Amino acid sequence: MLLYKAGYEVGRFITLERLVEQTKESYSDTLYLSSQDWHEGGHNLLPWWEYFLGVMLLSAYREFEQRVGYVTTAKGTKTAMVLDGISSLPPEFSIRELQEKCPRVSIDLIRRILRRQRDAGLLESVGRGVDARWRKQG
Structure with missing residues (x-):
């Protein structure tokens, strides 16, 4: 929902949960790496962010482009x-x-x-x- 509100409409057409399920092992590893030293305030969000951008968003947009041709919301x-x-x-x-x-x-x-x-x-x-x-x- 946050992605949609921020203008990333791909979630309306591609099931992001399915992408997480398809990369379940990688997702779990990423969460583990990102949450190290969480209680001490020393955790690192970078592994999760890289997973999210690289696996989730790029994969979702690629799949959407394959289905539709191209994605854009620009005027014209x-x-x-x-x-x-x-x-x-x-x-x-x-x-x-x-x-x-x-x-x-x-x-x-x-x-x-x-x-x-x-x-x-x-x-x-x-x-x-x-x-x-x-x-x-x-």
């Missing part, structure tokens, strides 16, 4: 997803095909980006309505 990401989707489609495509490439992007944003690309001379609309197609220019 959905636009970038749509533009990447367009470039990965054949020279002529439908909005439905583009929606399948960008499932988390609203149809309104997809249409707005298509219009901008059309106005910039990069795409051409072929037809109207449900069966409309888009053709890449140049």
Whole structure:
């Protein structure tokens, strides 16, 4: 929950507990090293921190990237997803095909980006309505 509140949303999609379970022995060793001299105030959090960053977060983000492609929450990401989707489609495509490439992007944003690309001379609309197609220019 603390990670999520701090902007690390990967925990919503990847079970961090499972990663701990998969590295149970390493996790136990790390806790042991970090807790030495705990009662005397001489413990060292560095081994745990390295485990947490290296094993937990990096592993979680790698797994998430494998599932989704890439992770980011920066402004403009959905636009970038749509533009990447367009470039990965054949020279002529439908909005439905583009929606399948960008499932988390609203149809309104997809249409707005298509219009901008059309106005910039990069795409051409072929037809109207449900069966409309888009053709890449140049």
